[in-house]
Amino acid sequence: MRKTPLVPLGLAVAASLACGALTGCSSNAPRSAGARQDSAVVQPQDGSVRSASRPKGLIPGVDVSAYQSKVNWVSVKARGNRFAYVKATEGVRYVSSTFKAQYAGARKAGLDHGAYHYATPNTSSAKRQADYFLAHGGGGKADGHTLPGVLDIEDNPYGKNKCYGLSHAKMVAWIGAFLKEYHARTGRRAVINTFKDWWIDCTGNSKAFSATDRLWVNDHKATASKVPVPSAWSSYTIWQWTDKGVYGDEDYVKSATVYRKLLAS
Template identity: 70%
Template sequence: MRTPRSHRLVLTVIGAGTALACGALTGCSSGSSAVPSRHETAPATVPQDSTVRSAATPKGLVPGVDVSAYQPHVDWASVKAKGAKFAYVKATEGVKYKSSTFSSQYTGSRSAGLAHGAYHFATPNTASGVAQADYFVAHGGGGKADGHTLPGVLDIENNPYGKDKCYGMSHAKMNSWITAFLHEYRARTGRHAVINTFKDWWIACTGNAGAKSGSTFGATYPLWVNDHKASATGVPVPSAWKSYTVWQWTDKGTYGDEDYIKSSTVYKKLLA
């Protein structure tokens, strides 16, 4: 039985038996040389940067992290002390998996003074969008707007369990699935979910949904884009959006991926 995808820490190997993981909020640490199984790593087509990136937060951006069961022991006080303002925590995947570390990570990040939010890793070929949204809400993803809880996230990207990155779905079926999830989440929580993806996947698997004039994707749903090569002023986004809301800029953090929210104004709007 395959372990549900725990999401996305990848270490850059620098020598036999060692690895380097560096990030703005978590510093650098040596770790095991064991390579995560394929379905626990970043999708290979997320734009990657093999170098250690600058630890300085670009001016105006709000730093944070995202974690999962793959990072079971997070020193939240240290993450907070190094400047993080928020944490997103993996809650669920499909309709059969709830992260074993969700509760401790979700409450731990908040107890340390960070805003927190939950994300759901979508597997569109295993259950409907409505069913997965309901499962997410029932297992930690239903946080209300209270000034410190971020809206839930639909994480939809490469299929880690098969060769077809689009889960064997046509553009029309994928778009219907995504829309169903988003509408159900809105109906259950009163909030618009954030969409986490990356440009190439969105084009390949949705047909660049939302690119046409009048689309509600970009106008309604905040975008969290994964790109580990981009600069803060040049993050590629699908045509439906003018810009990103959240940017995952590296996967080399000790405690998980590191992210930026575009500005303090955007950050406050997400929490409202």
């Protein structure tokens, strides 16, 4: 999923115009306390270009953010994708400028859709961020086409400490508070988007959520038969295959059975 550094809106727009689509260019613009985030991005650590051959037997989909300002959703659907996750919020000061159009566009084209929140645990409480996410598109009932919301939590793109300066115990508590608030407000269980090394380093390989919340793994070097997951989970639910897809990040749900359960959860 896409990280969006805290930069003033004008600088962010300029940065996004200067970068070609899906190039993963970085922004070194200065941060400010009241700044708004937009479509400038930093490249994921394991970003890579995949071959034209896509995994077989999995349920394909995409995830997008303001970085993909224009998406041809009819083409996304025609390519065989079943779902789209759209970035809604980050922290408590950013709402994606493209969320509403992308979320509605995906559904209009016949895709199932869902929203995700990029967590910044060092900027505000988990409850505030969950409530902010829900107030700006992160809700949605299990209606047969709306997927449960996602907590995207991974390397800190704004500083050298990838764990946002939190201890294992404080990080686990923060994640737990977000998931608890989301569940209390929606009745649904959020999906956790992360990757194995971060989970080990920043939560101490916590097993606190594996019994209730599904796992979305970002690993662009993995193969369908071997996707590394934190040991607390027996397997993944969603796998981000690449961050350099045709229409955005390309993802796969493990199976049709898993997809049905995810959509209904």
